[in-house]
Amino acid sequence: MAGYFSIFLVLLTLASGLIWLIDHLVYAPKRKQLIALAEGASGKPLDEELKEEIAPVPVLTEHAKSIFPMIAIITLFRSFLFEPFQIPSGSMMPTLLVGDFILVQKYSYGIKDPVWRSELVATGKPERGDIAVFKFPPKPDLDFIKRVIGLPGDTIVYRNKQLYIKPHCEQGQAEQGSLLCGEYNKIALDIINKDEFMQGSQQLVRLEEDLDGLKHDILINPRLPEFKSKYYQQQGTKIDEWVVPEGHYFMMGDNRDNSEDGRAWGFVPEPNLVGKAVFIWMSFEFENTADDFLPSWVPTSVRFERLGNIQ
Missing domain, CATH: 2.10.109.10 (Umud Fragment, subunit A)
Known part of the structure; x- marks a missing residue:
């Protein structure tokens, strides 16, 4: 079971990191572009709520960005430093x-x-x-x-x-x-x-x-x-x-x-x-x-x- 959990952690780390990376390189710039166009059309900065309506961040991306740093640290610690055992x-x-x-x-x-x-x-x-x-x-x-x-x-x-x-x-x-x-x-x-x-x-x-x-x-x-x-x-x-x-x-x-x-x-x-x-x-x-x-x-x-x- 410990081996399966290690594999699960690695896969979760890779998946969340990949989602974050693709969003950072591809989709985040597109969202910024949409917001810039909207602000140019209105002639004033938009508040955060309106930005979210115009260019929403997908739920999956939000979750991946929030858990990736924590999961990556846990995976590195457990894989290469110390592992708990009962x-x-x-x-x-x-x-x-x-x-x-x-x-x-x-x-x-x-x-x-x-x-x-x-x-x-x-x-x-x-x-x-x-x-x-x-x-x-x-x-x-x-x-x-x-x-x-x-x-x-x-x-x-x-x-x-x-x-x-x-x-x-x-x-x-x-x-x-x-x-x-x-x-x-x-x-x-x-x-x-x-x-x-x-x-x-x-x-x-x-x-x-x-x-x-x-x-x-x-x-x-x-x-x-x-x-x-x-x-x-x-x-x-x-x-x-x-x-x-x-x-x-x-x-x-x-x-x-x-x-x-x-x-x-x-x-x-x-x-x-x-x-x-x-x-x-x-x-x-x-x-x-x-x-x-x-x-x-x-x-x-x-x-x-x-x-x-x-x-």
Whole structure:
């Protein structure tokens, strides 16, 4: 839906701009000529009301001239700078919650045209630990949001709720950041609490994960077995191991046992990247139930404490 809206904005901008331009070059001079002839015949300047009667501006032209500047600014801002995005599910808990409204920095991973999404200017690549919005590979009209875990050439293992990363390194390189080259680095985990979040009737464990120096919180359900039968099986690797192809990235949700991510469908091609999630600008609580007067989509409170930069 976000892709269709982008196309709609571009088409609306082009249409209103074209109408304004044609009127400015062709029809506005003709209206001025008619008014000049009328003023010459009467021998005195005409008031605005009479000018409008003699040479009226078409309604479509008036609307196009009024909306074009605003629509053009919105299109440029949304296409090349920042795009608003609403968190639709709990797959990125506890980092992002349902009801969070975020800004996605569009130029983080290259400036792209808003229609065909071809790269116009290269500005950067995803880094391990980024929270990225991307076009869902199996269904590119959907936008997904996950954390970047694996970079091109990395080997990722997720086994017994534990993440391991063997980074891709250049010949002779001993370390990549805090990760040792040639080894499966066990990503450090520290328990924060066990009673803050629930999945149904089961308590989730909140842990701090140190992903190559970037510390962030994740959730796991220790009682829920890993869904290995649904894992994406890459040829030549074990069922819980993935080697990231060149030009692709491996993504995972922070809510590890409640996230449809790269473990289930594989890798994100670089052209699918939309941008980096950088800021929570609004966060609503939705607590209305079926028994309440107001529908469930009406916010019940604002979580002001959540506003700010995304870690």
